[in-house]
Structures are given as C-alpha cells and as structure tokens.
Amino acid sequence: MINYITQSFPNFMKKLLIVILMVLPILSFAQTKPYLTAADAERITAAAEAKATAEGWNVVIAILDEGGNLLSLKRMDGVQIGSIDVAQAKAKSAVFFKRPTKVFEEAMKGEGGARIATLPNAVGVEGGLPIFKDGIIVGSIGVSGVTSAQDGIIAEAGVKGY
Amino acid sequence: MINYITQSFPNFMKKLLIVILMVLPILSFAQTKPYLTAADAERITAAAEAKATAEGWNVVIAILDEGGNLLSLKRMDGVQIGSIDVAQAKAKSAVFFKRPTKVFEEAMKGEGGARIATLPNAVGVEGGLPIFKDGIIVGSIGVSGVTSAQDGIIAEAGVKGY
Amino acid sequence: MINYITQSFPNFMKKLLIVILMVLPILSFAQTKPYLTAADAERITAAAEAKATAEGWNVVIAILDEGGNLLSLKRMDGVQIGSIDVAQAKAKSAVFFKRPTKVFEEAMKGEGGARIATLPNAVGVEGGLPIFKDGIIVGSIGVSGVTSAQDGIIAEAGVKGY
Amino acid sequence: MINYITQSFPNFMKKLLIVILMVLPILSFAQTKPYLTAADAERITAAAEAKATAEGWNVVIAILDEGGNLLSLKRMDGVQIGSIDVAQAKAKSAVFFKRPTKVFEEAMKGEGGARIATLPNAVGVEGGLPIFKDGIIVGSIGVSGVTSAQDGIIAEAGVKGY
Numbered sequence: 001m002i003n004y005i006t007q008s009f010p011n012f013m014k015k016l017l018i019v020i021l022m023v024l025p026i027l028s029f030a031q032t033k034p035y036l037t038a039a040d041a042e043r044i045t046a047a048a049e050a051k052a053t054a055e056g057w058n059v060v061i062a063i064l065d066e067g068g069n070l071l072s073l074k075r076m077d078g079v080q081i082g083s084i085d086v087a088q089a090k091a092k093s094a095v096f097f098k099r100p101t102k103v104f105e106e107a108m109k110g111e112g113g114a115r116i117a118t119l120p121n122a123v124g125v126e127g128g129l130p131i132f133k134d135g136i137i138v139g140s141i142g143v144s145g146v147t148s149a150q151d152g153i154i155a156e157a158g159v160k161g162y
Numbered sequence: 163m164i165n166y167i168t169q170s171f172p173n174f175m176k177k178l179l180i181v182i183l184m185v186l187p188i189l190s191f192a193q194t195k196p197y198l199t200a201a202d203a204e205r206i207t208a209a210a211e212a213k214a215t216a217e218g219w220n221v222v223i224a225i226l227d228e229g230g231n232l233l234s235l236k237r238m239d240g241v242q243i244g245s246i247d248v249a250q251a252k253a254k255s256a257v258f259f260k261r262p263t264k265v266f267e268e269a270m271k272g273e274g275g276a277r278i279a280t281l282p283n284a285v286g287v288e289g290g291l292p293i294f295k296d297g298i299i300v301g302s303i304g305v306s307g308v309t310s311a312q313d314g315i316i317a318e319a320g321v322k323g324y
Numbered sequence: 325m326i327n328y329i330t331q332s333f334p335n336f337m338k339k340l341l342i343v344i345l346m347v348l349p350i351l352s353f354a355q356t357k358p359y360l361t362a363a364d365a366e367r368i369t370a371a372a373e374a375k376a377t378a379e380g381w382n383v384v385i386a387i388l389d390e391g392g393n394l395l396s397l398k399r400m401d402g403v404q405i406g407s408i409d410v411a412q413a414k415a416k417s418a419v420f421f422k423r424p425t426k427v428f429e430e431a432m433k434g435e436g437g438a439r440i441a442t443l444p445n446a447v448g449v450e451g452g453l454p455i456f457k458d459g460i461i462v463g464s465i466g467v468s469g470v471t472s473a474q475d476g477i478i479a480e481a482g483v484k485g486y
Numbered sequence: 487m488i489n490y491i492t493q494s495f496p497n498f499m500k501k502l503l504i505v506i507l508m509v510l511p512i513l514s515f516a517q518t519k520p521y522l523t524a525a526d527a528e529r530i531t532a533a534a535e536a537k538a539t540a541e542g543w544n545v546v547i548a549i550l551d552e553g554g555n556l557l558s559l560k561r562m563d564g565v566q567i568g569s570i571d572v573a574q575a576k577a578k579s580a581v582f583f584k585r586p587t588k589v590f591e592e593a594m595k596g597e598g599g600a601r602i603a604t605l606p607n608a609v610g611v612e613g614g615l616p617i618f619k620d621g622i623i624v625g626s627i628g629v630s631g632v633t634s635a636q637d638g639i640i641a642e643a644g645v646k647g648y
Contacts, residue, residue, distance in 0.1 A: 038401045069405045073397040077362045081230060081393045082258030085282040093280075105277055114276035124277035193457075194356035200563045229391015231567045235559040239524045243555045295355075392567060420568030438600035439591055439610035442579075444571040 034133040036063070040162060041071040044131070044141060047161020052076065052145075052154050059145030059154055060087040064095050066138050076145070083144035089121075090128030090151075091142025096121045098137050101128035102152060127151030129159050196295040198225070202324060203233040206293070206303060209323020214238065214307075214316050221307030221316055222249040226257050228300050238307070245306035251283075252290030252313075253304025258283045260299050263290035264314060289313030291321050358457040360387070364486060365395040368455070368465060371485020376400065376469075376478050383469030383478055384411040388419050390462050400469070407468035413445075414452030414475075415466025420445045422461050425452035426476060451475030453483050520619040522549070526648060527557040530617070530627060533647020538562065538631075538640050545631030545640055546573040552624050554581050562631070569630035575607075576614030576637075577628025582607045584623050587614035588638060613637030615645050 036044075041063040048061045058076040060083040065071050075084060090101050097104075104124040108116045116124050126148040131139045141158045143151040198206075203225040210223045220238040222245040227233050237246060252263050259266075266286040270278050278286050288310040293301045303320045305313040360368075365387040372385045382400040384407040389395050399408060414425050421428075428448040432440050440448050450472040455463045465482045467475040522530075527549040534547045544562040546569040551557050561570060576587050583590075590610040594602045602610050612634040617625045627644045629637040 038399060041399075067405065070397055070408050071399050073394055075362060075365075075395050080258060080260045081391070082255070082260075082281075082283050084394050085258075089280075089282050104280070105274065108277045108280075109274035113274055114279070117276050117279040123280045124274070125281060193361065194358050196356050199355065200561060203561075227391065229389065229393055229567070231391055232559055232570050233561050235556055237524060237527075237557050243553065246556050417568070420566060420571075422566045422568075436591065436595035436599055436610070438603050439594045441600070441603040442575075442590075442609045443568075443611060444575050445568050 033066070034136055034138050036065055036071060036131065036139040038071065041139075044158045044162050045072055045074055048141065048143060048154050048158030049074065049076070050161075051157035052143075055150070055153075057146040057150055057154065059143050059151065060084050061154070061158065062087040062091045062142040063158075064088075064091045064140045064142070066095065068092050068095050071139065079145045086123075086125075086144035087127070087142040089123050089142065090125065090144060091140045092121055092128075093123035094128035094130045094142065095137060095140035098130050100126070100130070100152075101142075102126040105148070125151075127155055129155045131159055131162060195228070195298055196300050198227055198233060198293065198301040200233065203301075206320045206324050207234055207236055210303065210305060210316050210320030211236065211238070212323075213319035214305075217312070217315075219308040219312055219316065221305050221313065222246050223316070223320065224249040224253045224304040225320075226250075226253045226302045226304070228257060230254050230257050233301065241307045248285075248287075248306035249289070249304040251285050251304065252287065252306060253302045254290075255283055255285035256290035256292045256304065257299060257302035260292050262288070262292065262314075264288040267310070287313075289317055291317045293321055293324060357390070357460055358462050360389055360395060360455065360463040362395065365463075368482045368486050369396055369398055372465065372467060372478050372482030373398065373400070374485075375481035376467075379474070379477075381470040381474055381478065383467050383475065384408050385478070385482065386411040386415045386466040387482075388412075388415045388464045388466070390419060392416050392419050395463065403469045410447075410449075410468035411451070411466040413447050413466065414449065414468060415464045416445055416452075417447035418452035418454045418466065419461060419464035422454050424450070424454070424476075426450040429472070449475075451479055453479045455483055455486055519552070520622055520624050522551055522557060522617065522625040524557065527625075530644045530648050531558055531560055534627065534629060534640050534644030535560065535562070536647075537643035538629075541636070541639075543632040543636055543640065545629050545637065546570050547640070547644065548573040548577045548628040549644075550574075550577045550581050550626045550628070552581065554578050557625065565631045572609075572611075572630035573613070573628040575609050575628065576611065576630060576641075577626045578607055578614075579609035580614035580616045580628065581623060581626035584616050586612070586616065586638075587628075588612040591634070611637075613641055615641045617645055617648060 045061050052059050058079045060075045060079055062073045063071045093101050101123045104116050104122050105126050108124040116122050127144055128142045130137055141155050143155040207223050214221050220241045222237045222241055224235045225233045255263050263285045266278050266284050267288050270286040278284050289306055290304045292299055303317050305317040369385050376383050382403045384399045384403055386397045387395045417425050425447045428440050428446050429450050432448040440446050451468055452466045454461055465479050467479040531547050538545050544565045546561045546565055548559045549557045579587050587609045590602050590608050591612050594610040602608050613630055614628045616623055627641050629641040
C-alpha cells in the first residue's frame with residue numbers, strides 16, 4: 001500500500017502524509033483510556049481469594065469497572081449475606097472517589113466526622129481500594145466478610161495481583 | 163423397629179442397610195442446612211408478644227428467614243407506623259450481619275462510630291437478634307415500638323421461645 | 325467401620341448407636357434443606373461461559389442462592405452494562421417465582437398479558453432459570469447480553485453443569 | 487357518679503349537662519372512622535389460612551390498614567418467596583384504589599390495557615381485596631402463592647372472616 005501511495009502522490013504530499021500517519025496514533029491515544037478486562041477481574045479476584053484462603057478468612061470480593069459497574073462478584077462459603085452489598089458499596093466508594101475507603105474511615109474519626117455519612121456513595125469502612133493503571137483509574141475492588149482491617153489486607157492482595 | 167429389621171432381612175442385607183443409614187446423614191449434612199418453619203415463626207412471635215403484653219408494651223414483631231425474606235410480621239394495636247419498617251430493618255441487619263443490632267449500637271458510640279451508618283443494611287439500634295440452630299443462622303427477629311432497650315428485651319424473649 | 329463398631333461395643337450399646345444413627349437423618353431431614361455452595365456456583369458459571377464462548381456470545385452470568393442473594397456474577401468483555409442488572413433481575417425472578425422467566429414471557433403474549441408487569445420482581449424475558457436439587461429450589465441463574473433466546477440457551481447450559 | 491352529679495347541681499344545670507352528654511358522642515363520631523385492630527387482622531388471616539389449608543394451598547397472607555401500612559403478614563411453608571412482595575403489592579393496590587385487583591386484571595384485557603401498568607401501585611392480578619366497614623374502607627387483604635383465581639378465593643374467605 002505504501003508503494004502505491006509513493007507512486008501516486010508528488011514528493012511534498014508524500015512527506016506530509018507520512019507525518020500525518022506518524023502523528024495519528026499519538027492523537028488517537030489522547031482519546032483512549034485503559035480499562036479492566038474480564039481476565040483482569042478474574043486475576044485480581046483470584047489473588048484476593050488466595051490470600052483469604054491462606055488466612056482462613058471467608059469474604060465477598062467485588063470488582064467494579066471505571067464507571068462503577070460490576071465486573072465480577074464472588075461470595076465464598078459461609079459469609080454473612082450482608083457482605084454482598086457491603087463489598088459492592090466499598091468498591092463503589094473507592095472508584096467514585098478515587099481513594100481507599102480507609103481514607104473516609106480516618107476522616108470520620110475526628111470531630112464532625114459523621115458528615116462523611118451524608119455524602120452519597122461514601123463508605124467509611126476499610127476494604128475498598130481504587131485500581132489504577134499508569135495513573136488513570138480503571139476500577140476498584142471491594143472486600144467484606146471479616147474485620148475491616150482484614151478486608152483491607154485481602155483487597156490489597158487483590159490489587160497486587162493486577 | 164430395629165428388631166423388625168433384624169428379623170426380616172438376611173445378614174448381608176442388614177449390614178448394607180445399616181451402612182446406607184449411616185452414610186445418609188453424612189451426605190445430606192454436607193449440603194443441607196436447618197431453616198425456620200412457619201410454625202417456628204409463630205412460636206417465636208407468640209413468645210415475644212407474651213412478653214410485650216406482660217410489660218404493657220405495644221410493638222411490631224418481624225421474623226425473617228435466613229435469606230432475609232419475611233416469614234411473618236405482627237403489629238400490635240397503637241404502635242407508631244414507623245415501627246413497621248424499623249422492625250424489618252433491625253431483623254434484616256441481624257440476619258445479614260449474623261449479630262445483634264446492639265453490637266452496632268455499641269460500635270457507634272466510640273470515635274468514628276458513625277462509619278457504621280455507611281454500611282448498607284446495618285442498623286445501630288437495639289431490637290434485632292439473629293436466630294441460630296446448631297450454630298447455623300436460620301433467621302432473625304426484629305422488634306420496634308418502645309425504647310430500644312425494651313425492644314431488645316422483647317426480641318430476646320422471642321428467641322427464647324424458639 | 326461397621327466391623328469396628330460391632331467389635332468394640334457391647335451388644336446393648338451397639339443397638340443404641342444404631343437407633344441414634346437411624347433417627348439422626350430423620351430429625352435433620354425434617355428441618356434442613358439443600359443449598360448451593362461457592363463451588364457449585366463456579367461450576368454452573370463455567371458451564372454457562374463455556375457455551376457462550378463456543379457460540380461467540382458475550383454475556384453477564386449471575387448466580388443467586390435460594391434466598392435471592394447473589395452468590396457470584398461474571399461479566400464477559402464487551403457486554404452492554406445494562407445486562408448487569410438484567411441478569412440479576414432474571415435470576416431473582418426465577419428463584420422468587422420458582423419458574424423460568426420464559427414462562428412469564430409466554431404469559432405476557434396473550435390477552436391481558438401485561439398484568440405480569442405489575443407483579444413485583446417478575447421479569448418477562450427468557451434467560452432466568454431456577455435451580456433445583458431433589459425437587460427443592462436451591463437458587464437460580466440469570467443470563468443477559470445476547471438475544472433472550474440465546475440467553476436462555478446459555479442459562480440452560482449452566483444448569484446442566486450443576 | 488350520676489348520683490353525685492344529680493345531687494351537687496341545681497335542676498337547670500342538670501338538664502343542660504345531660505343534653506351535652508348526649509350530644510357529645512354524636513359530635514365525636516362525626517370525626518372518627520372505623521379501623522382494623524390487631525385482633526381483626528388475626529381473625530381475617532385465620533379465616534384465609536383455614537381456607538388455604540382446607541384446599542391444600544400454601545400462600546402468603548398480608549393485611550394492611552386503611553393507610554396502606556402493614557398490620558400483619560404470614561407466610562405458610564413452601565411458598566415461593568416472590569409471593570411475599572406480591573401479596574403486599576396486591577393488598578396495597580386494593581386499599582390504594584378501593585377496589586379488588588381483579589378489576590384491574592379485567593381492565594388490562596382490552597385494547598390498551600397495559601396502561602394500568604403505568605399507574606403507581608396498581609396491580610392487575612387477582613388476590614387483593616379492600617375491606618370495608620359500614621361503607622368506609624378500613625384496610626385490605628392480599629394473597630399470593632397459588633393461581634390468581636385461587637388467591638382470590640382465599641382472600642374472599644379472609645374478608646368473610648372479618
């Protein structure tokens with residue numbers, strides 16, 4: 001195809017075309033964003049579950065995409081059913097506010113900290129972590145089932161598996 | 163019954179039958195769980211109502227199954243209608259998190275305790291109790307109508323009636 | 325095991341033990357029911373996904389327990405995000421009404437069929453199937469992402485994998 | 487007490503007092519309305535359940551007050567859990583629109599009948615009945631679990647028990 005182009009255009013036009021073709025991908029990159037695939041969600045979940053199993057902790061693991069929509073959820077045996085919603089709420093909070101839910105938990109400790117409870121979708125309990133790629137948010141993980149500190153450890157193991 | 167079996171079967175059949183009868187519960191236990199019946203719900207409600215009547219307290223009594231679905235609800239005369247949802251919310255919290263709502267009430271007293279309010283379905287007011295059978299959760303009771311401490315006393319009377 | 329018991333216990337104790345072992349399953353059967361485990365959910369999902377992949381169809385697969393609570397959810401790449409809720413709604417309808425959502429789809433075709441739309445949690449689109457064990461409902465599968473007939477084929481493949 | 491009053495007031499005052507005492511209940515009746523008590527709800531439910539048991543039908547029976555708020559709910563064993571919400575929805579429709587849900591079911595059969603589905607709280611499936619006393623609405627019953635015609639029969643038996 002290049003040969004065909006080289007023959008059918010005059011020299012100046014050829015050079016211009018080549019410059020455009022080289023710049024194109026850079027321009028196009030400017031309008032794409034990285035995102036989590038189903039395989040990513042599976043790998044993150046597996047890493048989290050491996051840690052949970054190793055510790056003997058049973059939890060719910062939820063993975064959301066960058067729009068806050070569920071990619072996958074896995075409930076291990078014997079987990080309280082309240083954790084199904086809590087894991088998703090933690091993950092939603094993490095991706096909606098681009099920060100770990102532990103940040104809100106800390107913010108809620110001081111005077112007037114209950115104000116966080118008035119923010120839609122904010123969860124002030126550890127166990128939700130945003131997931132980044134090259135500094136851009138691509139989704140989140142939410143874990144619930146054991147203590148919030150333990151939920152946080154499992155969530156971290158999940159992110160490391162990404 | 164044993165004698166009847168011992169006499170009417172040849173030796174080999176007897177042993178086979180005994181092996182089957184011994185293995186049966188193991189197989190069934192492996193993937194079955196206890197649950198509340200309508201009669202259980204009625205008995206628990208009656209015990210709670212008896213206590214409420216004895217104390218001159220009027221309340222709403224809700225019984226949920228282990229999946230958080232309503233088995234029965236009874237509203238006594240003169241109770242504030244807000245208690246209809248509160249009783250169900252307390253019961254839902256108790257079965258969803260496998261713990262009395264009083265545990266959340268206590269947790270909300272300390273520094274940063276308002277974080278509990280950010281957990282979906284968590285209720286931080288006494289009056290909701292999980293119901294267990296052989297250590298396995300089978301449902302819950304939620305009571306609302308008087309003070310939370312009194313609601314708790316009625317709920318406890320209900321569980322004792324199980 | 326039988327021999328070991330027969331030899332190590334006196335006659336009276338043997339008979340007592342046998343009576344206990346025979347009564348045990350009856351007692352437990354009276355108030356226990358089968359349920360889906362995390363491993364069951366995984367196997368059902370894998371069977372559904374294998375069919376979807378073989379056909380080149382991308383879908384969301386949701387598995388609920390017998391109480392209508394989420395056991396697992398998996399979203400394959402490229403699926404419309406609307407299918408996340410649709411798959412769960414189909415599964416909820418199937419377990420809530422103990423019937424395939426296709427039954428409601430058919431019922432909605434005749435005169436006055438729109439009445440189904442006024443029933444809470446009823447979904448009139450194929451792709452949701454209840455899951456039974458020994459005639460007792462243990463949960464459901466909900467599939468969404470392609471045509472409703474294709475969603476139904478995948479759901480069926482999932483149930484067969486149970 | 488009457489004797490005490492007769493002795494301590496002069497004749498004219500006595501007569502005035504008696505007139506006031508006679509008019510009082512009429513005045514007060516002008517601003518009261520009949521309502522269902524907990525005992526009424528229990529009696530209605532018992533009548534409905536007796537019919538259901540006699541027919542071998544298992545259902546959910548919900549009784550609402552005249553404000554559409556739950557007075558009592560009873561789920562018999564083995565009923566699909568979807569019926570918990572459906573029974574309440576039927577009862578709500580019946581008291582909200584002061585008519586049996588069967589009226590909406592009929593209305594949905596003609597051309598454009600699906601418009602009923604766009605009315606908040608309207609349910610177009612038999613099994614919900616308003617309950618009247620002296621021509622004034624006092625509440626409703628909603629039944630779900632078997633066919634809608636059978637649900638309707640049970641609801642009617644309940645109302646007759648009032």
